[in-house]
Amino acid sequence: MPLLKDGRLVEDPWVPLADEDPVPKDGPVLVSLARWQAEREILRVRPAPVGVRLASDDSAEALADDLADVALVAVDFPAFADGRGYSTARLLRERYGFTGELRAVGNILRDQYLFLARCGFDAFEVSDARAPEAWRAAMAEFHNFYQPAADGYASIIALRHRRVAAAE
Amino acid sequence: MITQVVTANRLVDGIVVFLAADGGWSERFDLAAVSRSEEASRRLLGIAEQAEADRVVVAPYLIDVREEDGAVRPVRFREHIRAFGPPVHPQFARPGAGA
Amino acid sequence: MYRYDEFDRTFVDQRVAQFRDQVRRRLEGELSEDEFRPLRLMNGLYLQLHAYMLRVAVPYGTLSAAQMRKLAHIARRYDRGYGHFTTRQNIQYNWPKLSETPDLLDELAEVEMHAIQTSGNCIRNVTADQFAGVAADEIEDPRIYAEIIRQWSSLHPEFSFLPRKFKVAVTGATRDRAAVKVHDIGLFIRRNAAGEVGFEVVVGGGQGRTPMIAKTVRSFVEKRHLLSYLEAIMRVYNQFGRRDNKFKARIKILVHEIGIEEFTRRVEAEWAEIRDGVLDLPADEVARIHAYFAPPAYEPEGEAAATLARQRLSDPAFNAWVRSNAVAHKQPGYAIANISLKPEGGVPGDATAEQMDAVADLAEQYSFSEIRVTHEQNLVLPDVRQDALYELWQALDAQGLATPNLNLVTDIIACPGLDYCSLANARSIPIAQRLSRRFADLKRQHDIGELRIKISGCINACGHHHVGHIGILGVDRKGEEYYQITLGGSADEDAAIGKIIGPAFSSAEVVDALEAIVETYLRVRREGERFIDTYGRVGAEPFKEVLYAAA
Numbered sequence: 148m149p150l151l152k153d154g155r156l157v158e159d160p161w162v163p164l165a166d167e168d169p170v171p172k173d174g175p176v177l178v179s180l181a182r183w184q185a186e187r188e189i190l191r192v193r194p195a196p197v198g199v200r201l202a203s204d205d206s207a208e209a210l211a212d213d214l215a216d217v218a219l220v221a222v223d224f225p226a227f228a229d230g231r232g233y234s235t236a237r238l239l240r241e242r243y244g245f246t247g248e249l250r251a252v253g254n255i256l257r258d259q260y261l262f263l264a265r266c267g268f269d270a271f272e273v274s275d276a277r278a279p280e281a282w283r284a285a286m287a288e289f290h291n292f293y294q295p296a297a298d299g300y301a302s303i304i305a306l307r308h309r310r311v312a313a314a315e
Numbered sequence: 316m317i318t319q320v321v322t323a324n325r326l327v328d329g330i331v332v333f334l335a336a337d338g339g340w341s342e343r344f345d346l347a348a349v350s351r352s353e354e355a356s357r358r359l360l361g362i363a364e365q366a367e368a369d370r371v372v373v374a375p376y377l378i379d380v381r382e383e384d385g386a387v388r389p390v391r392f393r394e395h396i397r398a399f400g401p402p403v404h405p406q407f408a409r410p411g412a413g414a
Numbered sequence: 415m416y417r418y419d420e421f422d423r424t425f426v427d428q429r430v431a432q433f434r435d436q437v438r439r440r441l442e443g444e445l446s447e448d449e450f451r452p453l454r455l456m457n458g459l460y461l462q463l464h465a466y467m468l469r470v471a472v473p474y475g476t477l478s479a480a481q482m483r484k485l486a487h488i489a490r491r492y493d494r495g496y497g498h499f500t501t502r503q504n505i506q507y508n509w510p511k512l513s514e515t516p517d518l519l520d521e522l523a524e525v526e527m528h529a530i531q532t533s534g535n536c537i538r539n540v541t542a543d544q545f546a547g548v549a550a551d552e553i554e555d556p557r558i559y560a561e562i563i564r565q566w567s568s569l570h571p572e573f574s575f576l577p578r579k580f581k582v583a584v585t586g587a588t589r590d591r592a593a594v595k596v597h598d599i600g601l602f603i604r605r606n607a608a609g610e611v612g613f614e615v616v617v618g619g620g621q622g623r624t625p626m627i628a629k630t631v632r633s634f635v636e637k638r639h640l641l642s643y644l645e646a647i648m649r650v651y652n653q654f655g656r657r658d659n660k661f662k663a664r665i666k667i668l669v670h671e672i673g674i675e676e677f678t679r680r681v682e683a684e685w686a687e688i689r690d691g692v693l694d695l696p697a698d699e700v701a702r703i704h705a706y707f708a709p710p711a712y713e714p715e716g717e718a719a720a721t722l723a724r725q726r727l728s729d730p731a732f733n734a735w736v737r738s739n740a741v742a743h744k745q746p747g748y749a750i751a752n753i754s755l756k757p758e759g760g761v762p763g764d765a766t767a768e769q770m771d772a773v774a775d776l777a778e779q780y781s782f783s784e785i786r787v788t789h790e791q792n793l794v795l796p797d798v799r800q801d802a803l804y805e806l807w808q809a810l811d812a813q814g815l816a817t818p819n820l821n822l823v824t825d826i827i828a829c830p831g832l833d834y835c836s837l838a839n840a841r842s843i844p845i846a847q848r849l850s851r852r853f854a855d856l857k858r859q860h861d862i863g864e865l866r867i868k869i870s871g872c873i874n875a876c877g878h879h880h881v882g883h884i885g886i887l888g889v890d891r892k893g894e895e896y897y898q899i900t901l902g903g904s905a906d907e908d909a910a911i912g913k914i915i916g917p918a919f920s921s922a923e924v925v926d927a928l929e930a931i932v933e934t935y936l937r938v939r940r941e942g943e944r945f946i947d948t949y950g951r952v953g954a955e956p957f958k959e960v961l962y963a964a965a
Binding site for chain 2: 440441443447461462463464465466494509510511512513761832833834838841843844847893895
């Protein structure tokens, strides 16, 4: 499935592995959390990057100590209404300092791009060729936000505070 | 025996409508096409689902009706209220209650 | 009251533009109904029994005269000339066209209003004590914090797809007029031993099919930690709230299933990670918002109280209205004037465009242009000089808005019920209408005293029946409307869930049954006891006897 990254459709170089698939010698692979936990000693010395796919009920904490060895975390949205992945993403970025690719996979709507991006996702599995256009529209919909989140935007409270400070 | 009509809400304004015999949608309950067989109900629902895909109506479904003194009436009270308007506001009573 | 700055204004304008695009995509076929539904719900637009319904947010129940006038205009221009004030202090329009809702929202934005998060599985409009800022028993104005929470929760990126809807209420007073303990999160403004003002945080209250009273997770949260503490609760809920069954998805079920101790442990652990960070509430932001809620320029008391006393003596009808509908104000010489939207035979909470305009005019003339909406579905003019009450009352009377029944037997909460609602099993409004006619005699109403009757047309309990002194729940029994009666509920600081008294009554029987309950109360009550006090003392038996003895 194509990948939306930085507003563009790109090839997905990652090979998803089912838990029983053999691990190829090289090339980036994406494994489940269970497989990662069972085989991490082998996977982390492989000469190619490893990504871990979290189910919606997997916790960010389960990966917290391993993030230095992981280049990609994919978070699954089994239904667009299942919002657990938003918390998972913020925890990975803000609490555990994950800087690799954070990918939203599964059932996501274009009207959720902004929320997902604010929580720290920077890649999206999409099926619609018009996704880049929708992405650009979504990113331009709001100039400012009330909440601090994982995207580093200053909240409106912070902006008000700065403005007052500048005036003084 | 089955006696049914198809109802839905019009997409653009949400108003309750009924699938009429001519394949169009009417606000009047008494103009609804009445099905008297499972096959006819399936056919009416098929027409309605196409109308939903064509963005004419939202969420069409079949309702049971009964014939009384020559007039067709919804069986369930809820559908009666939908067909004829909120009883609490007689000024919004809908036409088409029939005889 | 709060006024938007350019950030707020831009935000709401951009939200309307976003919704306009979503409506366009729906009408042009880019979005299916399944895709559009969550988007429209997050903007308060339902598809109801007869048509679309738009729920407009009235944050913490506070409106300006200009806003009320706009609501009247919207009722005329986009609807059928009336609106319905709800148990969450909002207003609903029952007949808007989908194609016109973006324009309607643009008009609302002109007066700093919106429909953001009035539905959907997100943090809903924050409610507050309707007497905020004017109550004599208040530590601090809860609207300051309700406004801060409104902003923080608006399009929250992490908490817009929660397991279920999420309701927050705030009060700053000793008396709980906001049903705080039946909210997902309730905030009581408290003063600690050191004299600092902060919040007691209660979690897991709610009504619906599993009514629960909220439990305290922390008895004192400092102001600056308000948002980080709320965010910690929300994160725990978002991660652990049940998503397998929508009937078990509210936070009350999570609290119930893991227990308040474990829930508190998780919240505190999460809070320990995020406190003292970017969510710290700066004192200058609190002060900025506080300033908007500063008291108006009250005039000296002068002869106000004496004039009022004289007018009350000379006009018994006026006296009756003052007695039930005017409430003590913190400012000498002023009163809180309650406008009942429960006239005899009326639809609880409904107001016509003409009535809304009239209330707007009267607010300008007599109440510093401010209006409140109560969760009991009434309106309030919070700042009326006592010597202006007589004129106000006459003007209200001319609009059919002077029914002197606040908190009395005919001041009934009722959800829209099967007249409007696609979820309802039975009608609510006609029961309220018949009760209000049966008990129309004012002398009798005043003799009965405080009695809160609350009617819901289905188990979702929008009509708060669980917390009515007498609750009425409509059920569908083989296609017939039946009504189950509960007794002993309460929505105030002594919150309690009512208990079912026995088998349900038919629509034809239910008003007689209610009257029998009231007569029983009058028979067994002791001097000074309200209905709820008598019920607390004697229990259900005397009422059961009179209702079911013949059977």
